[in-house]
Amino acid sequence: MDLSSRISYLRIGPDPLPGLQAPDSLIKMIEPRIASFYQDTEIYPIAPEAIDYLSGLATRYACWTLPRRLHLQERGVEGYALWLSLVWLIDALFDQDRSMTSEEDAADLLLTITRLEEVEGRSPLFTSLFKTVRRAYSKYLDLIAEYRELNPGAYDQILIWFVRYLATLTDSSETQRNLIEYAHWRLVSGAMMCVVWHLCLFTSTELSPGSSLLFELVSLIVSYHNDLLSFHRDRDQGTPNLLDSLDGNSWIRMKKGIELVDRLYSQVGQILVEAGDENVSEIALAILEGSYNWSLNEPRYSHGLKILTAVQMGDRELFEQLLEKKERVSGDLDLE
Known part of the structure; x- marks a missing residue:
């Protein structure tokens, strides 16, 4: 399948991309290492099942989105998976109950990561989180040390994003944003540019200004796709979502969201065809195709996929039924 065909095929739908297989052997190698690391941390006893689940989720995403030629670089894969698991753990804890988190918690977390200092939280939960973050980030830096030395600029960009x-x-700003405001916010909140720069780190790729714009579009596609698959859950939890920035009822907003992501795919496809840069194409396709197939293979997105498919089939009655069904997702943190 040539580049144009691959991008054209990438539309929101229920079918995995042809020819792509889950990297099961690599997942089976890396996932136990990530799980084993967390089992010896301070936060593990608080939510062991959720942390085990996040370890697997992150490992699978890392393995799906890395270009296959990088699968033999075990330390890089492990470092990438560990970083992803850490982001999802942080995200889950801050999303669990926004009333128990504060700007001071986020500031202390930043201090923990940038200086690797011992920081005490305002609660046992956050003290455990900070200690776990410090240990995990130190291990992550050790695993990617060789890549940082070869491509320090890419790591600098990872840290910036x-x-x-x-x-x-x-x-604490209003969750109601217009589409432009939401795009700026989602580009940062999704942390997908960190994923882009990890792949640049591992492939020794330097991005031109034009490529940076391309990868911002790639990042938004992945984040928006996640929004569409998670709309029902985000609505119930009060989490900002792409559809909040669109007009109309839920049915109309979902259709508009699908159309928006399809337009972004078209833009990316055109840029890639015109650019003709093999390294840039490899990274963009690894992220787009890997994220797409990963989400279609993860049980946590199965309900959202049914909702999305109902919209594409024009079955509004089924859409409404699925939207109202409450769902508890595997790996949701239970910190009561």
């Missing part, structure tokens, strides 16, 4: 992401954890 990571710090920006952390600043969104306790964002």
Whole structure:
């Protein structure tokens, strides 16, 4: 399948991309390492099942989105998976109950990561989180040390975007944003530019200004796709979502969201065809195709996929039924 065909095929739908297989052997190698690391941390006894689940979720995403030629670089894969699991753990804790988190918590977390200092939280939960973050980030830096030495600029960009992401954890601004405002916010809150720069780190790729714009579009596609799959859950939890920035009822907004993501795919496809840069194409397709197939293979997105499919089939009655069904997702943190 040539580049144009691959991008054209990438539309929101219920079918995995042809020819792509889950990297099961790599997942089976890396996932136990991530799980084993967390089992020895301070936060593990608080939510062991959820943390085990997040370890697997992150490992699978790492393995799906890395170009296959990088699968033999075990330390890089493990470092990437550990970083992803850490982001999802942080995100889950701050999302669990926004009333028990504060800007001070986010600031202390930033201090823990950027300086790797011992920081005490305002609760046993956050003290455990900070200790776990410090240990995990230290191990992550050790695993990617060789790549940082070869491509320090890429790591600098990972850290810049990571710090920006952390600043969104306790964002107290109005959740109702127009589409442009939401795009700016989601580009940061999704942490997908960190994923882009990890792949640049591992492939020794430097991005031109034009490529940076391309990857911002790639990042938004993945984040918006996640929004569509998670709309029902975000609505119930009060989490900002793309559909909040669109007009109309839920049915109309979902259709508009699908159309928006399809337009972004078309833009990315055109840019890639015109650019002709093999490294850039490899990274963009690894992220788009990997994220797409990963989400279609993860049980946590199965209900959202049914909702999305109902919209595409034009079955509004089924859509409404699925939207009203309450869902508890595997791996949701239970900190009561």
